[in-house]
Amino acid sequence: MKNLVKDIVQNAAQKAFDNDMLPSSQMPDMEIEAPKHDSQGDLSTNFAMVSAGIQKMAPRKIAKALIAAMDPVDFIDKVEVAGPGFINFFLRPSAWHPVVDQVLAADERYGASDFGRNEKVQVEFVSANPTGPLHVGHGRGAAVGDAVGNILAFAGFSVSKEYYINDSGRQIKTLGTSVWFRLLEMAGRSIDFPDDCYKGEYIKDLAGRVLAAEGPDFVNLSDDAAIAVCARYAAQQILGDIRNDLASFGVAFDQWFSEQSLYDSGRLQQTITDLKALDLVYEKDGALWFRTSDFGDEKDRVVVRSNAMTTYFASDIAYHQEKYERGFDRVIDVWGADHHGYINRMAASIVALGKKREQFQVILVQLVNLLRGGKPVQMSTRAGEFVTLKDIVDEVGKDAARFMFLSRSYDSGLDFDLEVAKQKSSDNPVYYVQYVHARIAGIWSKAAEQNLVADKDVTRGKNLHLLVEKEEINLIKILAGFPEQVQKSAATCHPHVIFTYLMSLASAFHVYYNRHKVITADSSLSQARLCLVMAVKKVIRNGLALLGVSAPERM
RNA sequence: GCGCCUGUAGCUCAGCUGGAUAGAGCAACGGACUUCUAAUCCGUAGGCCGCAGGUUCGAAUCCUGCCAGGCGCGCCA
Numbered sequence: 001m002k003n004l005v006k007d008i009v010q011n012a013a014q015k016a017f018d019n020d021m022l023p024s025s026q027m028p029d030m031e032i033e034a035p036k037h038d039s040q041g042d043l044s045t046n047f048a049m050v051s052a053g054i055q056k057m058a059p060r061k062i063a064k065a066l067i068a069a070m071d072p073v074d075f076i077d078k079v080e081v082a083g084p085g086f087i088n089f090f091l092r093p094s095a096w097h098p099v100v101d102q103v104l105a106a107d108e109r110y111g112a113s114d115f116g117r118n119e120k121v122q123v124e125f126v127s128a129n130p131t132g133p134l135h136v137g138h139g140r141g142a143a144v145g146d147a148v149g150n151i152l153a154f155a156g157f158s159v160s161k162e163y164y165i166n167d168s169g170r171q172i173k174t175l176g177t178s179v180w181f182r183l184l185e186m187a188g189r190s191i192d193f194p195d196d197c198y199k200g201e202y203i204k205d206l207a208g209r210v211l212a213a214e215g216p217d218f219v220n221l222s223d224d225a226a227i228a229v230c231a232r233y234a235a236q237q238i239l240g241d242i243r244n245d246l247a248s249f250g251v252a253f254d255q256w257f258s259e260q261s262l263y264d265s266g267r268l269q270q271t272i273t274d275l276k277a278l279d280l281v282y283e284k285d286g287a288l289w290f291r292t293s294d295f296g297d298e299k300d301r302v303v304v305r306s307n308a309m310t311t312y313f314a315s316d317i318a319y320h321q322e323k324y325e326r327g328f329d330r331v332i333d334v335w336g337a338d339h340h341g342y343i344n345r346m347a348a349s350i351v352a353l354g355k356k357r358e359q360f361q362v363i364l365v366q367l368v369n370l371l372r373g374g375k376p377v378q379m380s381t382r383a384g385e386f387v388t389l390k391d392i393v394d395e396v397g398k399d400a401a402r403f404m405f406l407s408r409s410y411d412s413g414l415d416f417d418l419e420v421a422k423q424k425s426s427d428n429p430v431y432y433v434q435y436v437h438a439r440i441a442g443i444w445s446k447a448a449e450q451n452l453v454a455d456k457d458v459t460r461g462k463n464l465h466l467l468v469e470k471e472e473i474n475l476i477k478i479l480a481g482f483p484e485q486v487q488k489s490a491a492t493c494h495p496h497v498i499f500t501y502l503m504s505l506a507s508a509f510h511v512y513y514n515r516h517k518v519i520t521a522d523s524s525l526s527q528a529r530l531c532l533v534m535a536v537k538k539v540i541r542n543g544l545a546l547l548g549v550s551a552p553e554r555m
Numbered sequence: 556g557c558g559c560c561u562g563u564a565g566c567u568c569a570g571c572u573g574g575a576u577a578g579a580g581c582a583a584c585g586g587a588c589u590u591c592u593a594a595u596c597c598g599u600a601g602g603c604c605g606c607a608g609g610u611u612c613g614a615a616u617c618c619u620g621c622c623a624g625g626c627g628c629g630c631c632a
Binding site: 311414427 | 558575597628
């Protein structure tokens with residue numbers, strides 16, 4: 001619709017120039033948009049205002065000339081100049097009816113596009129260390145990363161979702177130590193449990209499982225050997241739990257990438273060799289430093305410590321190089337806001353090794369405030385007391401949790417109230433939207449009982465010309481806007497755009513539902529309305545799917 | 556001290572690649588079920604868009620400086 005109107009404007013501008021009503025034929029960078037108020041028409045363009053400089057004329061004069069040059073079009077009711085020079089188009093209902101056909105025909109692909117031109121994008125998210133269960137923050141990161149991946153894919157990007165497993169290094173050893181000491185405690189030894197070890201209950205649980213698997217003689221092993229066994233076993237178990245929790249949360253990764261594999265394959269050593277060959281590193285105080293400050297970082301960073309161990313940063317450089325070698329044009333990392341200090345050095349390393357800055361993007365997800373009935377839930381990671389993602393999914397359900405995580409821009413902190421997320425009421429936005437889907441399903445089953453619709457798989461609308469009510473046209477306008485919202489969401493990597501869209505579509509439907517009966521005595525009109533609400537149902541489903549939320553037939 | 560994010564209705568937040576009269580939910584008050592699901596809808600009330608400058612025909616939106624809150628500034632990961 002917007003493109004149609006744009007063509008009309010451009011043709012009129014050309015014609016006005018040909019007739020000497022406008023001095024220049026140069027087209028400005030105009031916008032066609034839906035105005036805020038009904039009195040301002042259905043669509044509006046700022047053509048005249050942005051042309052003022054080109055035409056050297058007052059905007060309202062340009063607008064008048066343009067309208068005068070416009071050919072009459074059957075679906076346009078009237079065109080007028082308003083405000084500082086907006087040109088407002090008032091459309092007839094018939095202008096909007098084809099949208100319903102488009103939705104029904106495209107079905108689960110309605111809203112999809114080739115906007116991304118198949119560009120290969122990798123989205124890496126969660127990537128929590130396998131040293132403990134996922135918590136609320138990971139939940140928000142998981143919801144965001146997964147939704148961004150879905151949205152980019154829907155918008156025509158070739159997307160791969162990946163989880164980076166930090167299964168190497170000190171924290172895994174700490175995990176092994178933690179389990180080992182708990183195990184010794186169980187075996188009756190008196191142990192001073194170290195302060196820097198993990199203290200959660202799950203560690204004791206793991207210790208019990210190791211003991212059961214290895215047998216009573218296990219406690220006689222040397223510390224080093226036992227810790228290695230415990231570490232391997234515990235990391236494996238925890239990773240398995242993480243996979244299960246994410247699966248329950250509706251998140252599926254295309255790839256799980258092990259940090260340890262970078263050591264095993266020699267990829268990490270290769271990266272160090274490359275850095276030396278390119279003179280990007282130097283030695284100081286016995287350590288090897290990367291000249292990241294030459295590429296926008298605040299200071300240089302150590303990649304090999306004076307004890308010959310590589311840093312986490314070194315693994316990450318190798319890992320990101322490996323990503324680009326796999327052919328990704330763009331790499332998106334989803335990180336918690338507390339890691340923002342890491343962005344510049346990562347970006348610097350990527351630029352230093354020959355990629356463009358735009359090929360690396362970090363989505364920083366701000367922190368989650370977990371509340372219960374408006375009061376903060378006290379958590380202490382150190383003491384091992386925290387609400388896990390699994391706890392939340394068990395308590396409020398996958399759909400409510402995901403919808404809540406995606407309801408706000410990740411640039412803002414998020415208040416997540418367990419009581420609200422659990423409520424099956426209007427306080428809870430997920431039901432507001434899902435209810436639309438279920439209501440329409442209900443209407444359709446009633447219609448089927450009355451044999452109103454012969455074919456449930458409608459691929460185009462019937463009697464659409466009968467849709468003339470204000471609420472019906474409004475609904476169709478919103479349906480027409482879905483593809484654009486998907487693109488906006490993809491272009492900005494902001495899933496809450498879809499959330500906001502769904503809320504407005506759901507609201508428009510509820511208004512319509514309360515004011516008009518879909519099934520009436522008039523079977524032709526009923527059919528037309530059934531097609532309209534079916535289109536709404538499909539768009540709700542498509543939008544929810546992007547956010548990883550289900551669309552129930554019944555509630 | 557430096558960096559990132561945030562500041563919009565009583566509360567939680569949309570709107571931020573500049574446009575017309577700044578929106579929604581919750582909370583408050585008053586209404587609507589013999590009807591396809593009241594998990595809904597309608598109405599009322601509620602605003603120096605943190606403050607001060609600047610750019611512009613036009614600023615919640617862009618720039619600068621303040622103020623306030625959150626987070627971060629390791630040869631940790």
